[in-house]
Amino acid sequence: QQQVKQSPQSLIVQKGGISIINCAYENTAFDYFPWYQQFPGKGPALLIAIRPDVSEKKEGRFTISFNKSAKQFSLHIMDSQPGDSATYFCAASRSNYQLIWGAGTKLIIKP
Amino acid sequence: DVKVTQSSRYLVKRTGEKVFLECVQDMDHENMFWYRQDPGLGLRLIYFSYDVKMKEKGDIPEGYSVSREKKERFSLILESASTNQTSMYLCASRAPGIHSGANVLTFGAGSRLTVL
Numbered sequence: 286q287q288q289v290k291q292s293p294q295s296l297i298v299q300k301g302g303i304s305i306i307n308c309a310y311e312n313t314a315f316d317y318f319p320w321y322q323q324f325p326g327k328g329p330a331l332l333i334a335i336r337p338d339v340s341e342k343k344e345g346r347f348t349i350s351f352n353k354s355a356k357q358f359s360l361h362i363m364d365s366q367p368g369d370s371a372t373y374f375c376a377a378s379r380s381n382y383q384l385i386w387g388a389g390t391k392l393i394i395k396p
Numbered sequence: 397d398v399k400v401t402q403s404s405r406y407l408v409k410r411t412g413e414k415v416f417l418e419c420v421q422d423m424d425h426e427n428m429f430w431y432r433q434d435p436g437l438g439l440r441l442i443y444f445s446y447d448v449k450m451k452e453k454g455d456i457p458e459g460y461s462v463s464r465e466k467k468e469r470f471s472l473i474l475e476s477a478s479t480n481q482t483s484m485y486l487c488a489s490r491a492p493g494i495h496s497g498a499n500v501l502t503f504g505a506g507s508r509l510t511v512l
Binding site for chain 1: 400435436437438439440441444454486488499500501502504505506
């Protein structure tokens with residue numbers, strides 16, 4: 286019940302395309318769902334986060350879509366750019382408790 | 397700019413050696429964490445600390461210990477390194493509280509440890 290399942294493990298998208306990464310969770314007590322972005326040689330950094338009182342949150346080209354009934358959330362990257370090539374992690378937590386992490390998705394944007 | 401600094405970026409150690417991984421943060425954060433990152437396994441929590449002198453086991457504490465003598469410093473110790481501890485180790489810190497930004501982790505750049 287504590288797991289967060291992330292897919293796909295790797296993803297190749299053409300420049301200008303839409304990148305979509307999906308996560309699913311079991312624990313209905315989770316109320317905070319962040320996405321972290323990690324570039325090679327760097328630690329992960331918070332990209333965008335959502336709470337379950339909204340179904341979508343957008344920041345620039347990055348959008349989180351949240352489906353509470355399905356217990357799923359996804360990251361959409363519009364107009365994907367080579368600079369978006371990175372590893373993306375979804376996570377979930379209950380209030381201020383520990384984050385439960387997905388396994389990560391390695392995204393490659395082809396020029 | 398807030399920072400979490402991991403002093404050793406790359407280490408190569410031999411089986412049985414004692415290994416110290418140091419982490420320092422300059423944000424006056426009370427909470428600090430050590431994670432291990434392996435391909436396909438995501439981030440796994442080894443130990444965390446809510447305050448000085450305090451430590452709590454995470455999901456995979458076996459073979460590791462930690463030390464937090466000062467607020468800004470959190471050390472991970474491998475008492476007797478083994479080959480299965482070859483990995484990327486990430487330190488993170490977090491501001492306490494229940495405000496909206498409370499569960500944001502700031503990570504260091506990582507320490508890649510190879511145990512031969």
